[in-house]
Amino acid sequence: MNLAALHPNLRVRIAVGFLQRLLDSMVMSFMAIYLAFEYGVAVAGVLVVTVMVLGVVGTLAGGHMSDARGRRRTLLLGETGVCLTFALMAVADSPAWHSPAIVYCGYLVNKFAASFAMPANDAMILDVTTPESRKLVYTINYWSINLALAIGALLGGFLYNGHFTLLLALAATGTVAIAAATFFLIAETRPEETEQAESGAAAEPRGSILRDFANGYRLVLQDRAFGRLLVAATLFMCIELQLINYIGVRLARDLPAQDLLSIGSWAVRVDGVEMLGILRAENTVLVVALALVAHLVLRRVPDRVRLYAGAGLFTAGYMVLAVSDTGWVLLVAALVLTVGELMDVPVRQALLADMVPAASRTRYMAVYNLNIRVALVVASLCITIGSVLPPWGMAALYGVFGLVIIWQYHAILTPSAARAELARA
Structure with a gap:
């Protein structure tokens, strides 16, 4: 399969997602x-936490509306909200007004609107892909996202000081293009069974909106196989976020300044903070460079092997980052964990797509996306835990996380266990 063979909605959503x-x-x-x-x-700190909480509310609300009213309508509402709030933030930060309070209010609503649209975007990808194409699609999407994050962070870093209003104006302009693409190029993809379920429910006496909302998510939370995958994804993200939490703090505090490379009198000397930046750049560059290659090389490897080996390599790499003080060892560990990440993530996303029922796709994706929020909290707590435990203790904790991830994969992939989970769901 190539890009030209993909559904038009999918090509647009990958470009828009970038x-x-x-x-x-x-x-x-x-x-x-x-x-x-x-x-x-x-x-x-309090203001950012408030934004995160409202983002969770937006995700759940968007998941419910997308299943009830359609993907396209949800995307248009969310993307229009993002566009308007970026414009408001740009005007509020301009020298003529300069109101940090309005900028923050715009930021608050912006993240709610972006979170509101996210489950519909994820569900639309599921709607228009087949089990055979999903690994390739998720690999392309994963590559695209990492490339966009790298370019965006670079541009933002250069323009933030003295040009923040320009950044906001550029964002507002870009989101106009995104909303226009959704309006003119995106067709509705909500499955027929979802529409039939909603129209059948509308013919019966309905409870309150909150009751319908709660009942929809209650069914998601009762799906035990999905719950296992959610636990695995959350722990995987907890480990990944260690680089900017405990491991970042440890490197900045404990890593001695050292030469990574020396030729005669010339040497590349780094301290802990610089080493952290190099490790983050290495991971991003390797993902962008190797994601599509990894798909071609690994496409004949069984999913079970990719998930187990990927989680194992990923965890082992972070365990080394937690204890080593040698620059080249850290660089090799980053390479290992990136290979594990490339083996695991596309297969896990495809596994999620296969287990999600069509009638509740966006509700499932809304709950699944909460793994990032939970992982952020756990990763932050690991900084406190790391002040008590020695580095090898933190490495052991990551090892436990990795074993639990593999255990959850095993429970999902074992045929008899999977059937039992589905029967209880």
């Missing part, structure tokens, strides 16, 4: 810094 991630990385990565300078670190 632009969305680029704009988000270009602006939103620096909002915490903006709020810290305007309100102080302590207040900024």
Whole structure:
């Protein structure tokens, strides 16, 4: 299969997703810094947490609406909200107004709107792909997202100081293009069984909107096989976020300055903070460079092997990052964990797509996307835990996470266990 053979909606959503991630990385990565300078670190922390909480509400609300009213309508509402709030933030940050409070309010609503649209976008990808094409589609999407995040962070880093209003204006302009693409190029993809279920429910006496909302998500949470995959995804993300949490702190505090490369009198000398930046750049560059190659090389490898080996390599790489103080060992560990990541992620996404029922796709995707929010909290707590445990203790904790991930995969992939889970769901 090639890109030309993909559903038109899918080609548009991959392109739009690239632009969305680029704009988000270009602006939103620096909002915490903006709020810290305007309100102080302590207040900024509370403000960012509030944004995260509202994002969870937006995700769940968007998941419910997309299944009830359709993907396209949900996307248009969310993307229009993102566009309007970026424009509001740009005007509020301009020298003529300069209102940090309005900028923050725009940021708050912006993240709600973006979260509101996210499950519909994920469900639309499932709607128009087949089991045979999903690994390739998720590999392309994963490659595209990482490339966008890298470019966006680079642009934002250069333009943030002194040009933040311009960044916001560029984001507003970009989201106009995104909303226009959705309006003119995207067709509705909600499955017929979803529409029939909703129309049948409409013919019966209905309870309150909140009751319908709760009942829809209650069915998702009762799906035990899905719950196992959610646990695996959450722990995987917990490990991944260690690089910017405990491992980042450890490297900045404990890694001695050392030469990574020396030729005669010339040497590349790095400290812990610089090493952290190199490791993050290495991971991003390797994902962008190897994602499509990995798909071609690994396409004949059984899913079970890819999931087990991928989770094992990924975990082992982070365990080394937790304990080593040698630059080249850290670089090799980053290579190993990236290979594990490329083996695992596309297969896990395809596995998720196969187990999600068509009638509740966006509700499932909304709950699944919460793994990132939970992982952020756990990863932050690991900084506190790391102040008590020695580095080898943190490495052992990552090892436990990795074993639980593999255990969840085994329970899902074992045919008898999978049938039992589905029967109980």
